[in-house]
Amino acid sequence: xxxxxxxxxxxxxxxxxxxxxxxxxxxxxxxxxxxxxxxxxxxxxxxxxxxxxxxxxxxxxxxxxxxxxxxxxxxxxxxxxxxxxxxxxxxxxxxxxxxxxxxxxxxxxxxxxxxxxxxxxxxxxxxxxxxxxxxxxxxxxxxxxxxxxxxxxxxxxxxxxxxxxxxxx
Amino acid sequence: xxxxxxxxxxxxxxxxxxxxxxxxxxxxxxxxxxxxxxxxxxxxxxxxxxxxxxxxxxxxxxxxxxxxxxxxxxxxxxxxxxxxxxxxxxxxxxxxxxxxxxxxxxxxxxxxxxxxxxxxxxxxxxxxxxxxxxxxxxxxxxxxxxxxxxxxxxxxxxxxxxx
Numbered sequence: 001x002x003x004x005x006x007x008x009x010x011x012x013x014x015x016x017x018x019x020x021x022x023x024x025x026x027x028x029x030x031x032x033x034x035x036x037x038x039x040x041x042x043x044x045x046x047x048x049x050x051x052x053x054x055x056x057x058x059x060x061x062x063x064x065x066x067x068x069x070x071x072x073x074x075x076x077x078x079x080x081x082x083x084x085x086x087x088x089x090x091x092x093x094x095x096x097x098x099x100x101x102x103x104x105x106x107x108x109x110x111x112x113x114x115x116x117x118x119x120x121x122x123x124x125x126x127x128x129x130x131x132x133x134x135x136x137x138x139x140x141x142x143x144x145x146x147x148x149x150x151x152x153x154x155x156x157x158x159x160x161x162x163x164x165x166x167x168x169x
Numbered sequence: 170x171x172x173x174x175x176x177x178x179x180x181x182x183x184x185x186x187x188x189x190x191x192x193x194x195x196x197x198x199x200x201x202x203x204x205x206x207x208x209x210x211x212x213x214x215x216x217x218x219x220x221x222x223x224x225x226x227x228x229x230x231x232x233x234x235x236x237x238x239x240x241x242x243x244x245x246x247x248x249x250x251x252x253x254x255x256x257x258x259x260x261x262x263x264x265x266x267x268x269x270x271x272x273x274x275x276x277x278x279x280x281x282x283x284x285x286x287x288x289x290x291x292x293x294x295x296x297x298x299x300x301x302x303x304x305x306x307x308x309x310x311x312x313x314x315x316x317x318x319x320x321x322x323x324x325x326x327x328x329x330x331x332x
Contacts, residue, residue: 036201083206
């Protein structure tokens with residue numbers, strides 16, 4: 001027996017929001033990411049090293065989510081497009097106005113190559129009963145994002161644990 | 170980034186990674202959010218972070234945290250080190266003005282059926298006395314001069330740890 005809305009129960013295990021990234025994997029963002037953490041790995045700065053070691057330019061594995069986050073704005077779009085739409089659906093459907101990500105697990109399969117484009121799907125794995133934490137009363141949920149490349153090869157599975165909550169008055 | 174490549178046989182369980190200190194500024198937080206294309210306001214708008222999240226300031230986002238862990242690991246392994254899996258738990262947020270210190274050690278090592286040499290690393294990110302994020306990472310390193318984890322694929326690349 002669960003106190004979850006039937007609609008939320010129906011989402012568990014379902015592949016939702018399958019979509020292609022809005023742009024190809026490109027080096028500008030790779031430089032910005034490396035600069036943001038001062039990552040001097042020659043795989044991302046030295047063409048000869050990238051070719052010899054990885055067979056060409058690749059992206060840092062931890063950047064995978066950057067390649068499928070939507071633009072902040074684009075022509076014809078009304079409202080903000082959200083990368084983890086399922087996370088925001090859960091907040092809305094469970095009437096939990098605030099949420100944080102508390103745990104993140106990423107498994108890296110095929111390297112993400114410059115010039116490729118990623119396709120993603122979001123899958124809800126579980127939702128907890130109501131809990132009380134220092135943030136307020138809420139629920140934990142686990143959702144996966146699977147990312148594959150144009151050739152259909154799996155590049156990564158990201159698993160997020162979110163906590164949706166209502167702040168104490 | 171160390172100049173010598175780390176090989177599987179050189180690594181002992183319990184070996185420590187050199188610590189890394191990072192001073193966090195507002196620019197650090199915003200740059201990391203933009204690099205990961207995370208436009209959520211708690212990573213660039215102090216008023217939002219304080220009023221909506223109850224946080225003391227804007228704070229480092231999840232992919233930026235991941236990028237720091239990756240840099241910390243591959244600074245130590247060299248470029249042939251290839252991440253297989255990373256799992257981290259964020260207990261506390263990191264804010265401008267904080268000094269982050271990364272420390273890590275080799276918790277396990279093993280060679281899989283395909284001959285890939287895996288190291289399991291336990292890494293802690295601390296601010297002051299408090300551990301803000303703990304990370305378990307799985308990284309493959311060359312088993313010898315002829316091995317390159319980046320050239321592995323299919324059955325030869327099994328990054329998910331079996332239960």
